[in-house]
Amino acid sequence: MKPEELRERIAQAAPWWHSIELAPGIVTPGRKTPEILAGEVAAMRLDALDLRDKSVIDIGAWDGFFSFEAERRGAASVLAFDHFVWSLDLAKASAYRTDCQERGVPVEPLEAVPGLWCPDTLPGKRGFDLACEARGSRVGWRVGDLMTADPEALGRFDVAFYLGVLYHLRNPLDGLTRLAAITREVAIVETHAILIPGREDRALCEFFDDSALNDDASNWWVPNEKALVGLCRAAGFRKVECVSEKPAEPTPRERNLSQRLRNKKYRKPRDPIYYRAIVHAWK
Template sequence: MSLLSRVAGKLPGGHGAKAHAGPGAPARGAVLDTPEARELQERVAAVPFWFHSLELGMGVVTPGFKSREIHHRELASFQLPDLRGKSVLDVGAWDGFYSFSAERLGAERVVALDYHVWGLDRDAKNRYKAECKAKGIPQRHPKHIPELWKFDELPGKRGFDLARAALGSRVDSVVRDATKMDAATVGQFDVVLYLGVLYHMENPLESLKRVREVTKEVAVIETEAAAFRGFKDRPMCEFFHPSRQLADDPTNFWAPNAAALAGLCEAAGFSRVELLTPAPSPLRVPVARYRLVAHAYV
C-alpha cells in the first residue's frame, strides 16, 4: 500500500476518516513526527505553487496563496444549497478546495474542471511578466504565447493530484477550456460552482450560456463586481484595461454590477437569479469593487 493510500484513511474527508480527531491528534498547525507525515510534507513542498490552503491530515497544510481562514469565510458566503446526493461541477477548480469541500458536504459525484491553470507553466509566465515589466510594455494574454503552456505535462495540476491522493478523494477531473464546455462533453450537473471565473471571461454572456447548458438546478456564481454611484438599477460593467487595472493580470476583463449580473444570467437562460451580496453602501467613490455572489436557477 502506498504512503498516500495509507494516509487517506486518516484524513478529514478521506475514505474511512472520522469526523473528529481523537486523542493524540496533532495540535492545529503542528505536523506529526512520523515518516508518513514527513514524506507528505516533502511532497507538498515539491509543488512550486499552491493557490489553495488544503488540510491534508497529520497536521500537513498546503501553503496556499489563500489562507484557510479566507477559504472558509468564502465558503460560508456562497450559501451553498444542500449538496447531499447531488452532482457538482467545479469550474476553474485549481487545487480543488471547493471540489473537495463539495465532496465533504455529501455530494454524490464531483467533477473538477480546469484548463488554463492546470496547463500553464507558471515559471515561464513569471519570467515573461518580469521581462514585460523590465521593458515597460504591457503583458499580452497568455493564450497568445504558446511557450507558456505545457498541456502534455499539466504542471499546474500537480497540487490537485497530490491533494486528491492524500485525501483519498473520489473527485473526478476534466481538463477542458470552460469557454468550450457543453453538455455533450462534460454532462449536466445539479449544482455548478462558477467561483472567481466570470471576470476572466472575454465574453461573459457566452460563458454564462455555457454554464447554463451544464446546469440542471442551480449555478453558484462568485465574481469581482463593481458598484457605480448613481446607477444602482442600471446594468453596467467595468472593463479592466489588460494588465493595468486588476492585479496586473491580463486575464481579467469585466466586473458587472448586480443588475448586470442578474441580466446576464437571465439572458443566458436562467429563470431566476438570487443576489446574495449587498453592494457597498454608502458609495463614497464613483466606482467601488467588491465580490458578488449569486445563485442562478434553471
C-alpha cells in the first residue's frame, strides 16, 4: 500500500484506540499514545514471560496492539477476540458521549443507543482489519463474548491477555472462571483497581451502578488487590502474582478520576485511590 493510501485509510478507520505502527513512520492516532502503550507493556512484565512458540489469545483486543506485540515477541499463534467495541460505530459513539458530557446527562449503555450497535457489519473492527493488512500480520481473529462462548469450541491457549476487560463484566468471578478454563499456563489480568487506605486487608470491590467511572455505563466492578487475587484463585488459578506497583501516590490521570468521582457523590473520610492493577494468574 502506498503511504498516501495508507494514511487515508487510517483516517477513514478513526477513531483509533491503539497507536500501532502500520508502516515505517506511519502510526495510527490512538487514544492510547505510543508512550502510554510502552508503559503498559512494561507494566505487564511481558519480559518475564517467554512468548516464543506460545499460543496466545488477546481477549478484548480492540485495534489489536497487544496481539501484534505478542506476534512480535515470537508467539506461534495469536487470536484477537472481541465483540463489544467491534460491534459499535465508534465515531458515532464518541460523538454521542461528547454530546452527553456537554449536556451534563448520563451516558446510556452504548449498545442500547439507536444507531450505534451494528453487530452485523462490525464497524469497530475496521482498525484491527486495516492494521492486520498493512502489517502483513498472521494474527487471527474471532468475534465473540467470553461470557457466552463455548470454552470447548474456543480451545485452550498457553497465554491469555485479559486487559481492561474485567471491570466491564456484570459477573467478574464467572468471567475469570471462563478465563481459567481456556488458559493453559498463565493469564495476564489488567484492571481498574481501588486502594482504600487502611482497608488493604479486606477483599473489597466497588460497584458502579451508573456511568460515573469514566462516563462508561459498561464499567461495573472495581476490585482492590486482595479481591483481585482472591477472585483469580476462586476462579481456578493456582498462583496469582501481583506485578503492578501499589500506588503510593495516584498518577495524574487517576487523581483526576478520583477527584471527579468524589465531586459527584463519593465524599468519604478515607479517599480511595484509583489505579490499574495487573496480575499474572498461573494455572
